[in-house]
Amino acid sequence: MVKKLASLLLLSLFTLGLTACDPEVGSKEWCLAMKEKPKGDWSANDAADFAKNCVLTSD
Numbered sequence: 388m389v390k391k392l393a394s395l396l397l398l399s400l401f402t403l404g405l406t407a408c409d410p411e412v413g414s415k416e417w418c419l420a421m422k423e424k425p426k427g428d429w430s431a432n433d434a435a436d437f438a439k440n441c442v443l444t445s446d
Contacts (some may be wrong), residue, residue: 413440
């Protein structure tokens with residue numbers, strides 16, 4: 388039981404660590420990363436989020 392719980396905890400921490408690597412959608416870091424990413428690799432959602440958060444903002 389303890390081994391199972393420890394394994395689950397380690398797996399959860401690992402997963403959390405992976406998700407923390409990507410910048411939040413709409414942040415300046417995300418906009419910069421998207422500008423560097425080839426446009427052919429963008430999804431429709433990426434393009435819409437980029438337009439909404441990086442092009443149409445008045446920062």
